[in-house]
Amino acid sequence: MELSNISLDLKQSLQRNDAKILDLSPGEVAGFLEMCHQALCGYVFYANAQLSPDSEAVLSVADIEKIDSVFRELTNNFFPMAHSTENLRYLQIVNKTEYRHVVEGLSHLKRMGEDARDLSEHLSQSIDRLINP
Structure with missing residues (x-):
C-alpha cells in the first residue's frame, strides 16, 4: 500500500469520528485503537518495503508481532468496559x-x-x- 493511501485511510477514519477523545464510548475507543493499529502497521510495512533488507531500521517480524500484540491487547481491554455507557473521561482501568x-x-x-x-x-x-x- 502506498504511503498516501495509508495516510488518507487514517485521515478519513479520523474525520468520521468528530467526538473529542474523552467523549468516546469504550467501544469507540476500541475502534480508535484498532484504527491506529492498522495505520501503524501500514506505515511499518511501507517503511520496511522502502528500506534495504539489511538496513538497521527494518522492523523484524518479531518486532511487528510485538506491535500487533500490544495493540490487540489494548483494543480488547476496552471491551470489558463496553457494558458501560460512560464516556472515556469517566472510566478508569x-x-x-x-x-x-x-x-x-x-x-x-x-x-x-x-x-x-x-x-x-x-x-x-x-x-x-x-x-x-
Whole structure:
C-alpha cells in the first residue's frame, strides 16, 4: 500500500469520528485503537518495503508481532468496559486483584455490621427481659 493511501485511510477514519477523545464510548475507543493499529502497521510495512533488507531500521517480524500484540491487547481491554455507557473521561482501568480485595473487605464489613445489629437486638431483648420479667 502506498504511503498516501495509508495516510488518507487514517485521515478519513479520523474525520468520521468528530467526538473529542474523552467523549468516546469504550467501544469507540476500541475502534480508535484498532484504527491506529492498522495505520501503524501500514506505515511499518511501507517503511520496511522502502528500506534495504539489511538496513538497521527494518522492523523484524518479531518486532511487528510485538506491535500487533500490544495493540490487540489494548483494543480488547476496552471491551470489558463496553457494558458501560460512560464516556472515556469517566472510566478508569483498575487492578482486578486490588478491586476484589476491596469488594471482599466491604462484604466482610457488611457481615460484621449485620452481626453487630443482631447482637445489639439480642442484648436489647435481654435487657427488656431483665427489667420486665
